[in-house]
Amino acid sequence: MKKKRVLIIGGTGVFGRRLAQHLARWNDMELVLSSRSKTKARACISQLQNLSSTAKVRATVLEKGSDLGFRLEEINPDIVVDCSGPFQGSSYETARAAIQSGADYVDLADARDYLTRFETELDAIARQNQVSALAGASSTPALSACVVGQLAEGWQRVDDIDLCITPGGKSEVGRAVIAAILSYAGHSVPCWREGALSSAIGWSGGERVNIPDLGIRRVAPVETLDAELLGPRHDVRGRVSFSAGLESPIEQFGIEALALLRRRGFVRNLKRLIPVLLRLRQITRLATSDRGGMRVAVRGIDGQAQATLATWSLLAKDNQGPFVPILPAAATVRKLLAHATPPGACLADRHLELADILAETEGYQITTRVDIAHGAQ
Structure with missing residues (x-):
């Protein structure tokens, strides 16, 4: 079976690194961690490789900007998870680029203005590209x-x-x-x-x-x-x-x-x-x-x-x-891997139950x- 490729934007940050640690325990997973620093990315990869013998992990340098769409075509992820934050004042550029690349999209946004307009801004394009875009997958x-x-x-x-x-x-x-x-x-x-x-x-x-x-x-x-x-x-x-x-x-x-x-x-x-x-x-x-x-x-x-x-x-x-905010994102990724979410853009809680999130707490204090x-x- 082909490993599913998940790109974590901000993969060396406080939450991105922990989400990577969590997903690295799963089978049939290929993780791509992006960072603006190649040194940080490589150090994070070394830690993850010691934690998992099943997930394939690699790093990439990725800057949000005009060439994001081109870089996503190169990486070719099945799912993009944006952990970069802060989302206060953020545009939908990253989500839109992920959707247009044909990848499902998840983020950990908690910013009110960003979340309020997420569905309106992105639902049509997500349906057109037959992918799911789910925001606010955090605490x-x-x-x-x-x-x-x-x-x-x-x-x-x-x-x-x-x-x-x-x-x-x-x-x-x-x-x-x-x-x-x-x-x-x-x-x-x-x-x-x-x-x-x-x-x-x-x-x-x-x-x-x-x-x-x-x-x-x-x-x-x-x-x-x-x-x-x-x-x-x-x-x-x-x-x-x-x-x-x-x-x-x-x-x-x-x-x-x-x-x-x-x-x-x-x-x-x-x-x-x-x-x-x-x-x-x-x-x-x-x-x-x-x-x-x-x-x-x-x-x-x-x-x-x-x-x-x-x-x-x-x-x-x-x-x-700090693992708590990534548990809803992990539960959302699991839903996407199981093809349990329809195309379109909405808040992640629409497709989650509390039991889905709590199931991800296994192994944590x-x-x-x-x-x-x-x-x-």
Whole structure:
């Protein structure tokens, strides 16, 4: 049987490297890791070859740009997975080039604007080329939407949905993640209040939350598509909120302070701080742990007409939290390999169940639990 060729764009980054490690365990797989640095790509390939005796792995230097279509013709992938980020402010150039090359496309985008227009921009061309293009195959919106869908299945009414993510402080953080955080710190981000779309200020108005098996962490509103996606989908009467938190109090309060400064007009361009923040994090992370988590709480009236609070939580130990965002992408690739998705462009959660994603946690220090409380107000 011919090995399926999967190109991972950004294959040496924080998430691309982990997705490659995950896929390298599969049979009948040929992985092509792209990077802007040949040295980084070769080093990553050496590590992967030590992990797998079945997957064929090679590296390529790939720059996004005008010659991307030509390079894709050379590589000739069956599936293209874009892990490069940040997707805030990104165009659909990479997705369009992949589609036109005849490859299925997956990305780990969590940027609201990018995801909002993805289907409109690319569905027709994906159908024309008889390929699937699936966006948002990451912790949000794919995993978060699948969790809410399972928790609220059969419910008569959904009143509130509260979601939060807080990684372990020792987790590796790349430039793209910092850039994404700073892009909306102090800016308006969507939320759902009283059954309608509203807004909050990114990384402002933080609060403390208790995540089962992890403990209390401070979180603040961040930009995701979840409010606009889950509010109408579940006809939520109250709120849909999505927050994130950094384990280090210095990092968390630092980002909140930068958000306040930008909001009040004292600072405008935060991008120039990225190198400084990355260097400072080498110090602040020393006092943190290797444990991170995610919590999804859904409140409403269940199928038996009982007031219910259903809470799903995830705990990642041993610094394996950065694998969580790639699990929906891996599940999506598995669906594509099985030809289980029709041609067209849409968000990845449309073709995923929570069980598909959780099946990819095998072998990791990642566990989940569900707590149900009836009579909750």
